[in-house]
Amino acid sequence: MSHTQQCVLPGECGCQVAGVRYWPGQKIKMDCDLCVCERGRPQRCQPNPDCSVHCGWSSWSEWGECLGPCGVQSVQWSFRSRNNPTKHGDGRVCRGIYRKARRCQTNSCDQCHYQSRLYAVGERWRAEPCQLCHCLPNLTVQCAPYCPYAITGCFMGLSLIPGEGNRCCYCQGENGTMTVTVTPGIMTPKPEDITPVIPTYPFLPGDECWVPLGVQTLPVSSFTASSHQEGHPPEAARLHGWDPRRDLQGWSPQPEEYKDLPQKRPEGQSVNTQSPYIQIDLLKPYNITGVLTQGGGVFGTFVSSFYLEFSHDGKRWFTYKELPSDAPPRAKVFLGNHDDQGVTESRLDRIVSSQFVRLLPHDFQNGIYLRLEIMGCGDGYHWLTSPTAPSPVTPGEGCRKKEFQCDNGRCVPAGSVGVVCDGVNDCGDGSDEKYCGTQPSSTATSPRSCPAGHFSCPPPGGCIEADSRCDGIPNCPKGEDENGCHLHDFTTQSDRPHTPTPSPLKTPSMAAVTLSTDGGPAYHGICSFPLGLEDGRIHYGQLSSSSQHENNPADAGRLNIVPNIRVMEPGWSPVPEDPQPYFQVDFLEPTWISGVVTQGNDRMGGYLTKYRLAFASQSGLFTDFTANGKFDGPAKVFEVRMVGRTPVTRWLGRLVRAQYIRVIPVEFRHTFYLRVEVLGCRGGKEL
DSSP, rough: OOTTTTOOOOOGGGGGEEEEEEEETTTEEEEEEEEETTTTTEEEEEOOTTOOOOOOOOOOOOOOOSSSSSSSSSEEEEEOOOTOOBBBBBBOOOOOSSSSEEEOOOOOOOOETTTEEEEEETTEEEEEETHHHEOOTOOEHHHEOOOOOHHHHOOTTEEOOOTTTOOOOOEEESSSSSEEOOOOSSSOOOOOOOOOOOEEOOOOOOOOEEEEEGGGGGGGGEEOOOOOOTOGGGGBTTTTTTOOOSSSBOOOGGGGTTTTSSSSOOOSSESSSSSOOOOOOOEEEEEEEEEEEEEEEEEEEEEEEEEEEEEESSSSSSEEEEOOOOOOEEOOOEEOOOOSSSSEEEEEEEEEEEEEEEEEEEEEEEEEEEEEEEOOOOTTTTTTSSOOOOOOOOOOTEEEEEEEETTTTTTOOOGGSSSSTTTSOSSSSGGGGGSSHHHHHHOOOOOSSSSSSEEEEOOOEEEGGGGEEEEESSOTTTTTGTTTTTOOOOOOOOOOOOOOOOOOSSSSTTTSEEEOOSSSGGGGGTTTOOTTTTTSOGGGGGGGESBEEEEOOOGGTEEEEEESSSSOSSSBOOTTSSSOOOOOEEEEEOOOOOOOEEEOOOOOSSSEEEEEEEEESSOOOOEEEEEOTTTTSOOOEEEEEOSSSSSSEEEEEEEEEEEEEEEEEEEESSSSSSSSEEEOOOOOSSO
């Protein structure tokens, strides 16, 4: 029937969609589909190429079943999907993890009760001097006399005398001599007498032998693993390794491989490992003293405990054991990381000589993502007698720019055309070859963990080109490659990550500690992680503001947040009468801060054009972030024009360590809406 209430052929019927009438053959937009009105309804629907839909996450699923043997800790998984809605066209992709895990306890085991004690099914124990008891599957206890000589017999010339009463069986000779039976507490098979093929040595007094063995410079072929996820191969396990294309960093096994962790301690010797593992071939035997470990960088992913195994041939493996004085040797569980970014030291209590190393995760948080370095002695080389780097040497007036001052006071050329780390003793005292890939010698050189022509950074380590020594740019994690060099005015910008040693501001009343990074944005790669506003690691109670519109509280000021109600504008917005508006984040602990990302919205005419920052280590004691880094300097004003939803990043130019940050609008047009992410990294007082 037509709109005039006349009967027409089906092909002439119009369509009515959402209260709008369409003529036959007319195109209809339905969500992200383009349809054609035919026979009274939309037909032949196709995706609309001009439609953009941002990806959204579904809700987290219920926690899965706690699987595993009885009476052990296991893992439960929860999942979510990128379908709420699915990304379409030029919409944003979903960021974050699609699965998470938590610890759980399986049901308690069935146990036998015997004399006020509990025993697991199958367990054997000594009840009386010559009684051996056994916990049966039906939870009853069966005890029987025990005599080890009943199977092996007595030595030649001795006769077996059965036990009577409380007296155990024994072997007796013709002259009345006897061998008394010593009854074991628990029956276990006696292991074969195997001489370990992995030698271990005690530490020499005063020598901790703690230098990186060069995992960062090993070829890809040196890295193998039980499995890996796409984008997280074994070679991604290098300490401080960074792939800018991915949020999560490091090696990661397939999740199915570690769903049952934590497992029981591994055996002392193994050929095939069932648990997930990462394996490193150091290319030749080294004296190994420990490992450095690091997590996935974001989303609270890290290995919290692990085992170590060693091998000389990559086939026959031996688990590293602790040697308690009051118990048999047992596989040692090393404590790993407690966050996703920090580096944790795990030291052996004796030196192990080995070429192959395996790390087997024992427990983890949110997923196994791992980066590591292996520490040891190198080739006849010792980093002084402690793991700390040498203290800086103040160059004398005679040393010029691009020169290195020897320990004996002489000056030699440095930098790209210099003689530092060239394998030749130019200083005369060998100091120009300290911590380099070769040792100066009148005969053959002695290579250590870094290749020839490289400088070895102190722990957490790394190898850099010798040309980078004294080039005015800190390249080692704490800038040690510039120690003993001419003091530069560091104006050269570099994209190589570094983290200089932090120094507190001299003004006692300063509320936050800043860290100069005069080389420009060189620290971006190592301390530029989102600190958790967008992904929710910063919780509701950690965000506050001076004032807010009813529908735009501080919690709405998260980067890329989208309200679930269309009429609401995304972002935090202060009330117009607020004389000094600010948006505040509490990180709950002192945190390194390197930059701020701000974002407006699409629909409103107002926008923010300028803002400044203030920091505090204690609530209420805020200090302006200044342009020159001095307490009495002018506050630095960051200029932005946040039109639309495009995020705008502004780097501070130096690291600031603080618990609180305030974003303080300085200049804006009309009513504005602000969404924020803070960039930096969590860690100790020194990075």
